[in-house]
Amino acid sequence: xxxxxxxxxxxxxxxxxxxxxxxxxxxxxxxxxxxxxxxxxxxxxxxxxxxxxxxxxxxxxxxxxxxxxxxxxxxxxxxxxxxxxxxxxxxxxxxxxxxxxxxxxxxxxxxxxxxx
Amino acid sequence: xxxxxxxxxxxxxxxxxxxxxxxxxxxxxxxxxxxxxxxxxxxxxxxxxxxxxxxxxxxxxxxxxxxxxxxxxxxxxxxxxxxxxxxxxxxxxxxxxxxxxxxxxxxxxxxxxx
Numbered sequence: 276x277x278x279x280x281x282x283x284x285x286x287x288x289x290x291x292x293x294x295x296x297x298x299x300x301x302x303x304x305x306x307x308x309x310x311x312x313x314x315x316x317x318x319x320x321x322x323x324x325x326x327x328x329x330x331x332x333x334x335x336x337x338x339x340x341x342x343x344x345x346x347x348x349x350x351x352x353x354x355x356x357x358x359x360x361x362x363x364x365x366x367x368x369x370x371x372x373x374x375x376x377x378x379x380x381x382x383x384x385x386x387x388x389x390x391x
Numbered sequence: 392x393x394x395x396x397x398x399x400x401x402x403x404x405x406x407x408x409x410x411x412x413x414x415x416x417x418x419x420x421x422x423x424x425x426x427x428x429x430x431x432x433x434x435x436x437x438x439x440x441x442x443x444x445x446x447x448x449x450x451x452x453x454x455x456x457x458x459x460x461x462x463x464x465x466x467x468x469x470x471x472x473x474x475x476x477x478x479x480x481x482x483x484x485x486x487x488x489x490x491x492x493x494x495x496x497x498x499x500x501x502x503x504x505x
Contacts, residue, residue, distance in 0.1 A: 279434070315497070316497055317482075317497050317498050320493070365434055380435075383434050384432070384433050385434050
């Protein structure tokens, strides 16, 4: 049973560029959430996708956008990169159908983005 | 708003020592509480959880009890191993219809020396 997979594992970009990160959820999961984890900090919620729509959004600017595909996989796009966007980006999947107590978030290993 | 506060790290212990990592929370409703662990180079893994007051979550020798009166969810283990070295995150979820938007503590790095 494949868990959550993210690609690429590492990425280096220059300020002002755009980046796309990808995530495939755990088998049987239909919901994908994205988190930003700065070095030495806890994850910060970016947004969540379900049924190909953004359901909730954290306190992130419009430069951060996403998409969910019919197979439940998801992309995170960041435009006009800033140095402060350097972080580990984590994807987490879950199932809204399952009872809450049986459906914790399952995380991928993340994509390490470095903006220079 | 809701928040989670963890003890600052790093916490350095010798193998077989007793571990406590403190976690307290602030929430307006009745949150579920979680401990996640992040091993070097990996994503976050759920370690244990508790969904109501006085519940005790346990896994891999770790335990945490949901204390509503003290708004705490301290993580404990009786005898730590070198393999327990990781960063531990306390988190809460205060939404009854989903568990996707967790509120996280800053994490506590645990270093176990042989």
